[in-house]
Amino acid sequence: MGDATPFDEMHNPDGTVREPYRALAQWIEAQPENGLSLMQADAEGIFRKLGITFAVYGSDEGTEKLIPFDVIPRIISAAEWRKLSRGIEQRVRALNAFLHDIYHRQEILKAGRVPAKLILNNAAFCPDMMGVDPARGVYSHIIGVDIVRVGPDEFYVLEDNLRTPSGVSYMLEDREAMMQLAPDLFQRIKVAPVETYPENLRRTLESVAPANVTGTPSIAVLTPGIYNSAYFEHSFLADQMGAQLCEGQDLFVDGGKVYMRTTTGPERVDVIYRRIDDDFLDPLTFRPDSMLGVPGLFNAYRAGNVTLVNAPGTGIADDKAVYTYVPAIIEFYLGEKAILSNVPTYNCTDDDQRAWVLENIGDLVVKEVHGSGGYGMLVGPTSTKAQQAEFKKKIEARPDNYIVQPTLALSTCPTYVNAGIAPRHVDLRPYVLVGDEIRITPGGLTRVALKKGSLVVNSSQGGGTKDTWVLED
């Protein structure tokens, strides 16, 4: 997997255009010479006007940045998507079953299919969730699955995000921008819609309201506030769903029930789509110094008077160390083979594997078990000797804190850059909603590493996004 030329999403090895991209290629061909560069400039204006920004940590107030948007869409054929969505659905079903089991009878640990030590001693395991029965038995309702492609028929799941995945607003805004920029393309090519996401999110949230709620459930989006880097997304989603956007201080618990403070007094809240981490949810149960949460919220949840989306403690199923067991988890609960593959992962606590990893670190990717956002990781082939030495030391000191994977040749997609159109590496994050049914928005967010040769697609590290098209048959 390591050295091969990366898979080109648009072209066959002989240079001809792959079928899903044929109509797009013709369209690009027909553009006037500066057509794409004008489109790219228009795109910036559209995003600024929409006010889509993200705050960069550590930068001055008022310097919200735009995430770069690339005008060339990434295309997935209907057949490819059918396989992907079947695989994703299988995965989220199994992971929710795993969470239910872990917080109840722990059959999978008793059967020895996942080491008990790995779960029970894990910081992401939430003992307070033992015996709690969430509405419809769903723990992780809103999921982003990170997928990479390395060949025509080869997809790998890089990571499951089962806590509070972000980025869905970019998926929606990318489509809106694309339709403004090139409406004629959508006439020629039948693209599956993504605009249904806010409506589906609302339906999902309503479907997991506590059983005793009569009438339309009252929904709140709980945000850490305006200084959070994803605040734009929180307000965007609340707006699109017509839900109330709340901070911790707007909510309170009385008699085991949750209320928001309105101008006309307390108003009951039934479902909370929370965008704050478990640790900060409730200072009485979790971190006592949390100013973001709501005192007593967890008890109200445990009493079944409010639904938290996602449930606390879901992190135990997307922990990087648990990741390697996901194929086993799928087999255990569903009796099926995993449709989507995991990336092979080396375990540094094993002496032989660790020795091999230290030897070959220049070809490997090292990730901190609890890291995210592309921080705390080493990409071997693009790293310096000094960085490699530093990570070797870190791995030797705390082998359990790192997972190591081969460097995948992420697929590339043509991207508009200064020099014209050039291939850049991409990944894919489809968004999944789990409630009364499983709803997967066709496509998702394509992140693209804008730096030549770079494999890091995170927006905090120079990544951009593309509109993602799933073709309809």
Next chain:
Amino acid sequence: MLGRTAQNLFWLSRYVERAENMARLLEVGYKMSLTSRREGGEAEHLVSMMQAAEVDEAFEKTGRVADVDTVAHFMVFDEENPSSVKSCLMAARTNARSVRTAITSDMWQSLNAAWLEFSQIKPRDVRGARLLGLLQWVRQRSHEFRGALLGTILRNDGFAFSQAGNFVERADNTARILDMKYFVLLPRADLVGGDLDIQQWTLILRAASAHRSYRHVYHDRYKARNIADFLILKPEMPRSLIFCAGMIRDTLGTLADLYGQRLVCHDVVDDLCAMIENTSMEEIFAHGLHEFLTEFIERNNRVTECLSESYNFY
């Protein structure tokens, strides 16, 4: 509507109004200091302007000597001054971000553009004519924001809270300007004002953007009694106390209608209006102008307090 949303809308409008008032006060103070021919007159005008803005103590804490440059920097750019133009714009924008779902995109874009432009300005470059240009720009931005608000916001409870904030702030500002200079407005034996008095009166009128409209209403030269009457009791003057108090009452009346309930804040705003509706300048002078204004400012503050309590600000 969340109590916090109501609070954010109230303060959003207050801070935009305050930014405008601070710019206007500084403009007046600056111009007066330029025309001062007496020794030490320059600093005197600037300091009394800061007293009217109630930021004089904060300025003293900086340990700087009051001159045009230090005062202008303090009033426009200093984040240590909670009422500086910069602090007001920042606070307005922060409040606006918290209620992005309750304000229109026109309002947001107006405020956001103002902030982005303002943050490009280097304090060093702003002197003399450029200072006056900047202060005019602040006023225009405030007008633009108000225009966006009046032209696009839904006429619901959110509108009422933002209007309340606007007029509570303006009433407070006019009352403070008057109180700062009340002694030059008192009736005296020598009815003809000297040069110094006329200069002071001009300052008061300019600070309220009222020096032109004064002529249209009174068809007369500047007189102390008329100036006080204009800024306190003239209902057609949009910065007068009676106009602002009336707007606050109407606005709270809208809330009572919307929510079907009268609360403490409604009695308090009635008290505020009662002070000025059935009185005359003669009575106010007899009672004491300074006492009157102090009482007005206190009652106006009570409106904010009771509004917060009645509608669950926190």
